[in-house]
Amino acid sequence: MRASPAGPLSQRMSACFHFAAALDQGLKAAATTAGFDLALFDPDVRVAAAQHGDFQANGSLAYAKQAKQNPRAAAQALVAALPSETLALAKVEIAGPGFLNFTLLPSALETWLAAFPTESALRSASSATLAGQTWVVDYSSPNTAKQMHVGHLRSAVIGEAVARIVAFAGARVVRDNHIGDWGTSFGKIIWAYKHALATDRAALEAALASTPLEEFERLYKVGNTTADADPAVLEASRAELVKLQSGDPENIAIWRHIGEVSVAAFQKIYDLLGIRFDETLGESFYNDKVPAVYTEMLASGVAEESQGALVVFHDENPRYSRHAERPNPFIIRKADGAANYASTDLATILYRHTQFNADAALYVVDKRQGDHFEQLFLTAQKWFAATGRKLPRLEHLGFGTVLGEDGRPLKTRNGENIKLKDLLQEATDRARRLVDERSADIPEAERATIAEIVGVGSVQYADLSQNRSSDYTFAWEKMISLEGNTAAYLLYAVARLHSLFRKLDARPGDPAVESAASPLETAAELALARKLVQFADAQQQTIATLRPHFLCLYLYELAGTFSAFYTADKVAVEDPAIRARRLRLCARTLLVLETGLHLLGLRTLARM
RNA sequence: GCAGUUGUAGCUCAAUUGGAUAGAGCAUCUGACUACGAAUCAGAAGGUUAGGGGUUCGAUUCCCUUCAACUGCACCA
Numbered sequence: 001m002r003a004s005p006a007g008p009l010s011q012r013m014s015a016c017f018h019f020a021a022a023l024d025q026g027l028k029a030a031a032t033t034a035g036f037d038l039a040l041f042d043p044d045v046r047v048a049a050a051q052h053g054d055f056q057a058n059g060s061l062a063y064a065k066q067a068k069q070n071p072r073a074a075a076q077a078l079v080a081a082l083p084s085e086t087l088a089l090a091k092v093e094i095a096g097p098g099f100l101n102f103t104l105l106p107s108a109l110e111t112w113l114a115a116f117p118t119e120s121a122l123r124s125a126s127s128a129t130l131a132g133q134t135w136v137v138d139y140s141s142p143n144t145a146k147q148m149h150v151g152h153l154r155s156a157v158i159g160e161a162v163a164r165i166v167a168f169a170g171a172r173v174v175r176d177n178h179i180g181d182w183g184t185s186f187g188k189i190i191w192a193y194k195h196a197l198a199t200d201r202a203a204l205e206a207a208l209a210s211t212p213l214e215e216f217e218r219l220y221k222v223g224n225t226t227a228d229a230d231p232a233v234l235e236a237s238r239a240e241l242v243k244l245q246s247g248d249p250e251n252i253a254i255w256r257h258i259g260e261v262s263v264a265a266f267q268k269i270y271d272l273l274g275i276r277f278d279e280t281l282g283e284s285f286y287n288d289k290v291p292a293v294y295t296e297m298l299a300s301g302v303a304e305e306s307q308g309a310l311v312v313f314h315d316e317n318p319r320y321s322r323h324a325e326r327p328n329p330f331i332i333r334k335a336d337g338a339a340n341y342a343s344t345d346l347a348t349i350l351y352r353h354t355q356f357n358a359d360a361a362l363y364v365v366d367k368r369q370g371d372h373f374e375q376l377f378l379t380a381q382k383w384f385a386a387t388g389r390k391l392p393r394l395e396h397l398g399f400g401t402v403l404g405e406d407g408r409p410l411k412t413r414n415g416e417n418i419k420l421k422d423l424l425q426e427a428t429d430r431a432r433r434l435v436d437e438r439s440a441d442i443p444e445a446e447r448a449t450i451a452e453i454v455g456v457g458s459v460q461y462a463d464l465s466q467n468r469s470s471d472y473t474f475a476w477e478k479m480i481s482l483e484g485n486t487a488a489y490l491l492y493a494v495a496r497l498h499s500l501f502r503k504l505d506a507r508p509g510d511p512a513v514e515s516a517a518s519p520l521e522t523a524a525e526l527a528l529a530r531k532l533v534q535f536a537d538a539q540q541q542t543i544a545t546l547r548p549h550f551l552c553l554y555l556y557e558l559a560g561t562f563s564a565f566y567t568a569d570k571v572a573v574e575d576p577a578i579r580a581r582r583l584r585l586c587a588r589t590l591l592v593l594e595t596g597l598h599l600l601g602l603r604t605l606a607r608m
Numbered sequence: 609g610c611a612g613u614u615g616u617a618g619c620u621c622a623a624u625u626g627g628a629u630a631g632a633g634c635a636u637c638u639g640a641c642u643a644c645g646a647a648u649c650a651g652a653a654g655g656u657u658a659g660g661g662g663u664u665c666g667a668u669u670c671c672c673u674u675c676a677a678c679u680g681c682a683c684c685a
Contacts, residue, residue, distance in 0.1 A: 049631090058628095061665080064665095071665080096628055306682085307682070309682070311683090318611090319611060319612085328682070331683050334682095335682090341685050370679090400614095401678090469614095472621080477634090478620065478634070483633070483634075483647080484633035489647075493648095496647095499645060500645090503644060566644080568650095570644065
């Protein structure tokens with residue numbers, strides 16, 4: 001890199017990371033110069049279709065409409081007033097009714113490549129977006145005493161990806177596993193446990209020693225079916241529940257045991273998915289924090305008594321109004337005085353506010369619970385307003401159902417839920433067959449690791465690469481497939497890049513190589529560089545929508561652009577300057593691909 | 609019954625929230641390994657965006673309507 005008159009340091013400081021944001025700024029400055037009414041003008045810069053350049057700004061059209069001007073004239077006035085910093089980044093053209101098309105100058109691409117050579121450089125450039133904010137991400141949240149099944153996949157995978165993406169953008173993230181560890185079911189489990197202890201102690205202890213969670217899950221089913229059939233057992237279960245809730249040491253010990261083995265079993269799956277929670281504050285944690293909520297809700301007039309229960313109506317919303325045809329209030333305390341889902345969720349919001357000082361709380365939960373969250377958020381809004389607290393941004397990241405190929409929720413042939421453990425194992429087995437077939441030369445132990453990374457990564461990626469709010473059809477063939485928008489395709493591109501650096505005995509980002517790079521020249525080189533600099537846009541879009549499929553799509557396109565480049569332009573050429581500039585492109589591609597895949601929660605491979 | 613969501617190529621999905629000629633992959637068809645990994649690449653074909661109407665410079669996107677599927681509706685989470 002040649003030093004500019006201002007010196008290399010200031011050049012680095014001023015290197016543009018997010019071109020769309022810089023163009024946005026430039027256009028706003030131009031609008032001021034041109035005398036636009038800034039209240040009506042939003043540049044609306046976005047990534048453009050390739051035939052229109054790198055970015056397009058549509059804002060002059062909307063502005064002209066509102067200000068009753070000719071859109072093309074407005075566009076011309078903007079272009080004439082663009083500051084020199086903007087013109088140093090891109091070439092501008094006016095097209096059609098008044099679109100502004102920007103094509104980045106090769107020099108701007110070169111500067112970007114030079115300025116962001118490492119993951120920490122990307123991270124610090126990205127971290128301005130959410131710096132200083134605290135975001136709680138509430139995800140996974142299985143029930144104890146039950147194994148995780150396929151229905152728990154999406155929350156875990158999407159939640160982890162969102163947590164990583166938001167953290168990369170500079171937020172302090174609190175990952176909270178809001179486990180279901182409290183409720184009426186524990187009376188039945190404890191009854192069944194004690195029953196098994198009395199009738200066949202040896203079998204119980206053996207089962208608890210080998211597969212504890214499976215055994216508690218079995219006991220729950222036993223308790224459930226027995227209590228359904230026998231009123232005396234139902235009554236006995238209720239009594240066990242009351243003892244548990246009033247702090248009976250024996251029942252508390254059993255309940256703790258259930259929680260411990262459950263969390264330990266969950267962690268094995270989380271390890272595969274790259275998940276580590278900061279907090280595991282389940283429903284039981286909020287048990288003693290609920291009464292204060294009732295008091296405040298009543299005192300502030302937000303809640304009222306109805307049919308013996310404590311409820312909140314939202315009369316301004318026809319769906320939750322007391323005047324609705326079939327009123328559907330938010331029940332925050334049941335008529336029998338017990339807490340429910342709503343009670344603990346309200347206590348949880350307060351805790352996240354006071355304890356973590358959360359600016360945002362994201363709930364990664366099945367979209368079928370949309371009504372619940374809508375009522376919860378409306379209620380919290382009124383409650384916090386009445387008590388003078390600042391409400392965090394509350395958002396339900398709803399997701400669709402995983403369907404089988406018959407279009408019904410995915411189940412085993414017997415109609416049971418597929419255990420998440422089994423699903424990930426099957427994915428690993430399928431990947432293993434492929435690895436054995438294609439890479440028989442790799443040692444056995446490494447093939448096992450590769451199979452796990454490809455198999456589990458395929459499941460994660462298949463989930464993340466679709467818009468989270470729609471249902472999706474689970475198809476093994478498509479998921480483990482090596483082609484198309486799949487984990488294997490991306491991991492293969494990464495493995496090839498590692499392989500290249502191994503073969504050439506080169507190190508990605510080696511300054512001695514990079515300083516020898518000549519300017520980008522071929523169409524494939526320029527296309528790859530253009531795609532690389534869009535990393536910031538992919539991040540921005542993913543954060544704005546909290547939908548990881550935008551990041552997936554970008555990485556897939558980047559891998560495709562790279563593969564095309566790699567076929568068209570040979571890297572290991574004689575000319576040292578050409579070789580150096582292509583190696584630099586390869587190093588950045590590897591960096592962005594791996595950084596992006598890690599943000600999604602996937603592990604990457606040096607060979608496969 | 610009321611409400612919500614969804615409907616895009618044969619199949620599985622996108623479309624930056626109103627932007628330009630609606631894009632990918634799979635499957636199909638043509639090509640490219642004496643080649644830095646062919647788990648790859650280049651190309652072709654595939655569409656009345658469920659149907660109809662409206663709003664405007666512009667609609668898959670907003671409004672109305674019909675049809676279809678799914679989901680939620682007082683003490684489960």
